[in-house]
Amino acid sequence: xxxxxxxxxxxxxxxxxxxxxxxxxxxxxxxxxxxxxxxxxxxxxxxxxxxxxxxxxxxxxxxxxxxxxxxxxxxxxxxxxxxxxxxxxxxxxxxxxxxxxxxxxxxxxxxxxxxxxxxxxxxxxxxxxxxxxxxxxxxxxxxxxxxxxxxxxxxxxxxxxxxxxxxxxxxxxxxxxxxxxxxxxxxxxxxxxxxxxxxxxxxxxxxxxxxxxxxxxxxxxxxxxxxxxxxxxxxxxxxxxxxxxxxxxxxxxxxxxxxxxxxxxxxxxxxxxxxxxxxxxxxxxxxxxxxxxxxxxxxxxxxxxxxxxxxxxxxxxxxxxxxxxxxxxxxxxxxxxxxxxxxxxxxxxxxxxxxxxxxxxxxxxxxxxxxxxxxxxxxxxxxxxxxxxxxxxxxxxxxxxxxxxxxxxxxxxxxxxxxxxxxxxxxxxxxxxxxxxxxxxxxxxxxxxxxxxxxxxxxxxxxxxxxxxxx
Amino acid sequence: xxxxxxxxxxxxxxxxxxxxxxxxxxxxxxxxxxxxxxxxxxxxxxxxxxxxxxxxxxxxxxxxxxxxxxxxxxxxxxxxxxxxxxxxxxxxxxxxxxxxxxxxxxxxxxxxxxxxxxxxxxxxxxxxxxxxxxxxxxxxxxxxxxxxxxxxxxxxxxxxxxxxxxxxxxxxxxxxxxxxxxxxxxxxxxxxxxxxxxxxxxxxxxxxxxxxxxxxxxxxxxxxxxxxxxxxxxxxxxxxxxxxxxxxxxxxxxxxxxxxxxxxxxxxxxxxxxxxxxxxxxxxxxxxxxxxxxxxxxxxxxxxxxxxxxxxxxxxxxxxxxxxxxxxxxxxxxxxxxxxxxxxxxxxxxxxxxxxxxxxxxxxxxxxxxxxxxxxxxxxxxxxxxxxxxxxxxxxxxxxxxxxxxxxxxxxxxxxxxxxxxxxxxxxxxxxxxxxxxxxxxxxxxxxxxxxxxxxxxxxxxxxxxxxxxx
Numbered sequence: 001x002x003x004x005x006x007x008x009x010x011x012x013x014x015x016x017x018x019x020x021x022x023x024x025x026x027x028x029x030x031x032x033x034x035x036x037x038x039x040x041x042x043x044x045x046x047x048x049x050x051x052x053x054x055x056x057x058x059x060x061x062x063x064x065x066x067x068x069x070x071x072x073x074x075x076x077x078x079x080x081x082x083x084x085x086x087x088x089x090x091x092x093x094x095x096x097x098x099x100x101x102x103x104x105x106x107x108x109x110x111x112x113x114x115x116x117x118x119x120x121x122x123x124x125x126x127x128x129x130x131x132x133x134x135x136x137x138x139x140x141x142x143x144x145x146x147x148x149x150x151x152x153x154x155x156x157x158x159x160x161x162x163x164x165x166x167x168x169x170x171x172x173x174x175x176x177x178x179x180x181x182x183x184x185x186x187x188x189x190x191x192x193x194x195x196x197x198x199x200x201x202x203x204x205x206x207x208x209x210x211x212x213x214x215x216x217x218x219x220x221x222x223x224x225x226x227x228x229x230x231x232x233x234x235x236x237x238x239x240x241x242x243x244x245x246x247x248x249x250x251x252x253x254x255x256x257x258x259x260x261x262x263x264x265x266x267x268x269x270x271x272x273x274x275x276x277x278x279x280x281x282x283x284x285x286x287x288x289x290x291x292x293x294x295x296x297x298x299x300x301x302x303x304x305x306x307x308x309x310x311x312x313x314x315x316x317x318x319x320x321x322x323x324x325x326x327x328x329x330x331x332x333x334x335x336x337x338x339x340x341x342x343x344x345x346x347x348x349x350x351x352x353x354x355x356x357x358x359x360x361x362x363x364x365x366x367x368x369x370x371x372x373x374x375x376x377x378x379x380x381x382x383x384x385x386x387x388x389x390x391x392x393x394x395x396x397x398x399x400x401x402x403x404x405x406x407x408x409x410x411x412x413x414x415x416x417x418x419x420x421x422x423x424x425x426x427x428x429x430x431x432x433x434x435x436x437x438x439x440x441x442x443x444x445x446x447x448x449x450x451x452x453x454x455x456x457x458x459x460x461x462x463x464x465x466x467x468x469x470x471x
Numbered sequence: 472x473x474x475x476x477x478x479x480x481x482x483x484x485x486x487x488x489x490x491x492x493x494x495x496x497x498x499x500x501x502x503x504x505x506x507x508x509x510x511x512x513x514x515x516x517x518x519x520x521x522x523x524x525x526x527x528x529x530x531x532x533x534x535x536x537x538x539x540x541x542x543x544x545x546x547x548x549x550x551x552x553x554x555x556x557x558x559x560x561x562x563x564x565x566x567x568x569x570x571x572x573x574x575x576x577x578x579x580x581x582x583x584x585x586x587x588x589x590x591x592x593x594x595x596x597x598x599x600x601x602x603x604x605x606x607x608x609x610x611x612x613x614x615x616x617x618x619x620x621x622x623x624x625x626x627x628x629x630x631x632x633x634x635x636x637x638x639x640x641x642x643x644x645x646x647x648x649x650x651x652x653x654x655x656x657x658x659x660x661x662x663x664x665x666x667x668x669x670x671x672x673x674x675x676x677x678x679x680x681x682x683x684x685x686x687x688x689x690x691x692x693x694x695x696x697x698x699x700x701x702x703x704x705x706x707x708x709x710x711x712x713x714x715x716x717x718x719x720x721x722x723x724x725x726x727x728x729x730x731x732x733x734x735x736x737x738x739x740x741x742x743x744x745x746x747x748x749x750x751x752x753x754x755x756x757x758x759x760x761x762x763x764x765x766x767x768x769x770x771x772x773x774x775x776x777x778x779x780x781x782x783x784x785x786x787x788x789x790x791x792x793x794x795x796x797x798x799x800x801x802x803x804x805x806x807x808x809x810x811x812x813x814x815x816x817x818x819x820x821x822x823x824x825x826x827x828x829x830x831x832x833x834x835x836x837x838x839x840x841x842x843x844x845x846x847x848x849x850x851x852x853x854x855x856x857x858x859x860x861x862x863x864x865x866x867x868x869x870x871x872x873x874x875x876x877x878x879x880x881x882x883x884x885x886x887x888x889x890x891x892x893x894x895x896x897x898x899x900x901x902x903x904x905x906x907x908x909x910x911x912x913x914x915x916x917x918x919x920x921x922x923x924x925x926x927x928x929x930x931x932x933x934x935x936x937x938x939x940x941x942x
Contacts, residue, residue, distance in 0.1 A: 090696045090810030091839075113702065137643045146643055148652070149620055164897045170806040171838045172608045172617055172877035174656050175892040176919065177901045181619070181652035185645050202702035225561045231584065231673035276750035335641040339561030367642045368562075406643035421646040426635045429908075430648050436907050437900075448647065 001042050006033045017075040020060045020067040021122075024412045028055070028069040033077045037155060037163060037194040043076055044192065044443075045161030053445050054159075056188040058099060058130030061122045063331065064411030066134065066187050070446035078129055081194065084108055091169050092200045093152055098129030098193050102136075105198075114200040117144035120407065129193045135185030137407030139236045139272075142338070142366030144201075146407070148184040155195035156183050159438035169197055182433075187409050189444045190437045204274035207235070208284050209302040211257065211311045212291045216266035217241055217349070217361075219295040221342035223269060224365050226290050228338065232283045236272035237366035238315055239341075244362050247321035248314055257310055260298045269365070270315055318362055322373055326358075328380040329373040332393055336402035338368040347396045348372070357381075357389065369406040394420045410448045418450055472513050477504045488546045491531045491538040492593075495883045499526070499540040504548045508626060508634060508665040514547055515663065515914075516632030524916050525630075527659040529570060529601030532593045534802065535882030537605065537658050541917035549600055552665065555579055562640050563671045564623055569600030569664050573607075576669075585671040588615035591878065600664045606656030608878030610707045610743075613809070613837030615672075617878065619655040626666035627654050630909035640668055653904075658880050660915045661908045675745035678706070679755050680773040682728065682782045683762045687737035688712055688820070688832075690766040692813035694740060695836050697761050699809065703754045707743035708837035709786055710812075715833050718792035719785055728781055731769045740836070741786055789833055793844055797829075799851040800844040803864055807873035809839040818867045819843070828852075828860065840877040865891045881919045889921055 008014060008031040019025035029052075034040045047054045053073030060067045069075050082099040089112050096105060103123040106116050119138035120126060126136070132154070137146045153167030167173060167180040183191050214220040220239060227234065240248075245261050245268055253261060261268065269291070273283045288299055302308040322329060336344045345361065352359040356377050363370040374389055375381060381389060394404045394417055404420050418427060431449060435441075479485060479502040490496035500523075505511045518525045524544030531538045540546050553570040560583050567576060574594040577587050590609035591597060597607070603625070608617045624638025638644060638651040654662050685691040691710060698705065711719075716732050716739055724732060732739065740762070744754045759770055773779040793800060807815045816832065823830040827848050834841040845860055846852055852860060865875045865888055875891050889898060902920060906912075 088808075088810075089700060091808040092699060093808075113700075135645050135649070137645075141642055145620070148649065149616070158896070158900075162896045164894065164900065166897060168806075168874055168892075169808040169872055170874050170877065171612055172806045172835075172840045173874045174606050174608075174876045174878060174880055175874050176881065176889060176897065177661070177904060178606070178619065178649075178652045178656050179897060179900060181649045181655075184652075185649050190648070202699075202704060205702070228563060228673075229560060229584075231676070233673060276747060276753065278749040279747035282747065335639075335643045337559075337562040337564075337640040339559075364643075369643045401640055403639055403641050403644045403646050405645045406641065407645060409645055410647070418647060421639075423635065425629070425633045426637060426647065426650060429629075429635065429650060432907055433648060433904075436903055 001046065002032065002039060006035065006039070007031070017057065017060070017077070018068070020062045020065060022063045022065045022411065022413055024065040024068045024070070026069050026072065028075040029072050031075045031077060033080050035080055037157065040076065040157045040192050040194050041161045041163055043074065044157055044159060047074060047442055048160050048440060051440050051442055053442050055444050056133070056192045058127030059101070059125050061126040062130065062134060062409060062411065063333070064409045064413040066409050066411040066447060068412060070412055076192065079127060087112055087114070088169065089114065093169050093197055094200060095195065095197050096128055097195055098127060100128045102126055102128050102131050109200055110203055113203050115203040116150065116198060116200055118147045118150055128196060128198070132184055132193055132196055133186065133188045134409045135407070137364070137367070137369060139238065139364060141364060141369070142237065143233045143235045148181060150199045151180060151184050151196060152199050153197035154180050154183055154193055156191040156193055158191050159443040167197065171199070187411060187444070187448055189434060189447050191443070206277045206280050207272055207274040208280050209308045209311055210271045210284065210287060211260055211300045211314070212269045212271065212296045213260045213265045213298040214267040214269070214294065214296055215264065217345050218342055220267035220269050221345050222294045223290055224341055225339040226294065227287065228366070230286050230290065232286050234271050234287070234366055235274040236270065237364070238270040238362070239365040240268045240270070240315065240318065240362045241360060242266045243358065243360040244318050244322070247325055248317045251317055251321050253314070254310070256300045256307060257314055260300055265297065268314065270311060315362070322360065326375045326379060329375050330381050330386045330389060332372040332374070332390065333406050333408040334370055334372070334393065334397045334402055334404060335406035336368045336370070336397060336400045338366060340400040340402070341365055341368060341370070344370065344396065344400055344402070351392060351396070355389070368402070390417065412447060415448055416450050418448070472517065473503060473510060477506065477510070478502070488528065488531070488548070489539070491533045491536060493534045493536045493882065493884055495536040495539045495541070497540050497543065499546040500543050502546045502548060504551050506551055508628065511547065511628045511663050511665050512632045512634055514545065515628055515630060518545060518913055519631050519911060522911050522913055524913050526915050527604070527663045529598035530572070530596050532597040533601065533605060533880060533882065534804070535880045535884040537880050537882040537918060539883060541883055547663065550598060558583055558585070559640070560585065564640050564668055565671060566666065566668050567599055568666055569598060571599045573597055573599050573602050580671055581674055584674050586674040587621065587669060587671055589618045589621055599667060599669070603655055603664055603667055604657065604659045605880045606878070608835070608838070608840060610709065610835060612835060612840070613708065614704045614706045619652060621670045622651060622655050622667060623670050624668035625651050625654055625664055627662040627664055629662050630914040638668065642670070658882060658915070658918055660905060660918050662914070677748045677751050678743055678745040679751050680779045680782055681742045681755065681758060682731055682771045682785070683740045683742065683767045684731045684736045684769040685738040685740070685765070685767055686735065688816050689813055691738035691740050692816050693765045694761055695812055696810040697765065698758065699837070701757050701761065703757050705742050705758070705837055706745040707741065708835065709741040709833070710836040711739045711741070711786065711789065711833045712831060713737045714829065714831040715789050715793070718796055719788045722788055722792050724785070725781070727771045727778060728785055731771055736768065739785065741782060786833070793831065797846045797850060800846050801852050801857045801860060803843040803845070803861065804877050804879040805841055805843065805864065805868045805873055805875060806877035807839045807841070807868060807871045809837060811871040811873070812836055812839060812841070815841065815867065815871055815873070819864070822863060822867065826860070839873070861888065883918060886919055887921050889919070
């Protein structure tokens with residue numbers, strides 16, 4: 001059915017596909033590389049007939065275990081289906097295979113004066129199919145929206161191996177139900193995305209990057225609601241807290257960044273404005289004024305692309321710098337309505353104080369998305385404490401009308417917390433949907449749904465299909 | 472269960488709710504007005520227990536029969552649930568009851584410096600719930616997208632009377648499947664929308680309106696792809712053809728419009744640009760240049776709001792003017808990829824010539840949406856000819872990668888043509904979805920699906936529930 005270069009069976013090879021960028025791991029029985037949509041159909045038909053779990057995988061850069069073969073079975077790798085089939089400059093859209101790296105697509109369309117706005121931090125290595133399956137967000141969501149706003153059409157292989165083509169190049173399309181949208185964000189549990197038509201927009205004429213330092217987190221948090229009220233929607237508004245800044249500072253910084261981040265700097269905003277050159281200049285003046293009103297201690301505007309890179313380097317260094325402080329952090333990805341950010345930050349500070357925790361935050365403030373890294377004051381959290389702290393953070397999030405997953409998915413990591421945001425009837429609907437599309441439960445089993453709600457696959461499958469499972 | 476002012480049983484009252492703005496009509500057994508979401512739950516529970524069809528209805532302004540009680544039963548009118556519950560200027564969103572008139576919402580948020588972009592031509596009288604159920608489009612889709620891009624959350628009553636709350640105020644929200652999106656565009660067949668959270672954006676600083684005349688339709692059609700390539704995305708780009716212009720001209724026009732539309736004028740574009748004042752001025756210069764290159768014979772830029780209204784009057788007069796030419800037109804609402812508009816117009820002209828038809832077109836060109844009015848050269852089409860012509864137009868649409876329904880829904884009017892765009896497996900999925908959510912088929916039966924695929928309701932329902940049916 002597949003060529004010899006399309007299958008891996010050796011244990012050392014299978015181990016390589018036991019994990020994604022999150023903490024869970026499980027070894028599959030086989031790793032299979034699809035080269036065509038037909039390959040995907042064939043694998044699904046084969047697996048469906050034998051009730052073998054199949055876990056679709058893009059680049060494996062997800063943070064919540066979406067590509068981990070939790071119930072064993074087959075890991076279906078899609079990264080070789082990586083052709084950009086068409087960039088349609090007349091109709092402002094692109095047709096791509098599922099395994100195209102998002103950053104590759106971004107660069108290719110920019111060469112033609114077009115822009116694919118969704119920009120997850122993983123864009124340099126994650127695939128467009130994975131981005132669609134997770135409904136990835138990223139830096140520019142407040143102005144441009146998230147991945148789902150850019151998916152015009154999909155080709156999807158259903159769990160039984162049938163292939164359907166959904167949507168079209170038309171922005172306006174009300175033929176039948178919103179099936180395209182149903183697969184966006186379904187985390188590879190309803191179907192395998194093999195191809196997509198994504199919407200593009202004209203490349204903004206100019207982009208302006210500002211780094212602004214503040215004495216404390218509350219001052220920086222005030223900028224967001226004030227700015228939104230002026231009518232300025234920044235393309236990017238990244239927030240970095242004191243702990244992250246100091247961690248980054250220790251790794252060494254050069255000017256202009258070094259002079260912005262002193263030992264007293266309590267928070268930093270990285271703000272990007274894009275669009276017409278004159279309009280951006282006016283918006284930048286508004287941003288400077290509001291940051292000043294909120295008590296900014298320093299503002300630097302990048303004068304050239306090299307300086308822009310330097311400013312971004314601060315944001316990009318966070319992960320590495322934190323790893324130096326503590327070997328393992330509990331990481332969370334939550335969203336609150338943007339105006340509740342100052343409130344949420346205060347509640348998190350109180351929680352840290354009360355429980356003697358380190359809670360570091362950075363994230364995309366204009367759209368209310370906060371990334372948190374949590375540890376004990378002295379080191380990693382025990383698994384039990386991690387569970388308790390997660391629960392407390394999610395409770396605080398809910399009180400403010402927020403969501404427990406903003407852009408990293410539910411996967412394995414958050415499935416037990418789903419009821420924080422979804423009532424019983426909504427969860428029941430989702431389970432019905434899963435059962436309707438995947439009656440034998442072979443597609444990415446064990447994901448999204450709380451374990452007690454969803455017993456995936458064939459419980460009496462013979463021939464050792466399920467072990468090894470999660471290890 | 473409901474107050475005496477909430478039910479109508481008299482034949483003359485029921486007749487009033489037998490139709491929407493399309494051509495189909497059927498008399499319901501009862502008309503019921505919901506005042507609260509609980510009323511909706513109670514009506515659905517009552518009807519589900521007795522297997523009585525229920526047809527939700529907003530303002531009844533739909534054009535494809537979505538609110539027509541095709542199988543009799545209860546018309547559930549939602550227009551009294553018409554409160555704007557909150558305009559959240561901090562988080563750029565509004566929470567509204569389903570029966571709020573879209574234009575009322577637009578005006579209310581504009582007073583607060585915000586903007587709800589979806590703008591169907593019916594905005595002055597259609598409801599937000601109806602707009603969401605139909606995934607309404609309108610004038611500004613090329614720049615701002617359609618209704619689905621603005622729905623953050625929904626409260627929905629399911630066919631069995633359960634109420635679910637979907638989504639949130641968060642732009643980034645990946646908790647569970649895209650259930651909110653599933654109900655958008657489901658035409659009232661999967662659930663009854665009772666409340667919505669809609670996303671708002673800052674009100675553009677300025678808006679510029681230009682009317683441009685052309686010697687023929689092909690010249691005007693060339694503007695769209697050329698303009699999109701320059702990076703200018705007009706907020707509105709309305710097209711009006713020779714027939715429509717001449718029909719409007721006969722109703723009497725005053726300057727500045729009268730001097731733009733001579734007996735030789737073959738086509739007109741109504742272009743609006745919005746955003747930052749300087750940026751709009753630059754874009755207007757680009758528009759003028761491209762229109763000139765495409766052979767424009769006259770350009771008028773509105774100098775004040777009154778002139779803007781005059782320019783729009785041309786577009787608004789079309790329906791009335793056409794009614795004067797022919798008592799009944801076959802009306803279609805199709806979409807093609809925008810660059811295919813010149814091609815589609817040519818094919819339609821050839822069809823008109825070959826079949827001796829009048830085919831009048833106007834519509835939203837930047838997003839590829841064409842509205843067509845068709846008659847014989849001498850008068851209305853016979854029902855059989857209307858069916859044949861519809862099939863021919865849809866075939867031409869499909870060849871260009873287009874869709875048979877852009878923004879007016881499928882409803883009763885187009886359900887027999889669904890297979891032009893949806894393959895068997897996709898249609899099968901949609902039917903499964905309908906059966907999953909509405910196992911007894913009582914919610915808006917007879918809509919969307921081809922009649923042979925969907926035998927709605929309880930076929931052996933006693934007590935005359937189904938008649939009168941379509942008359």
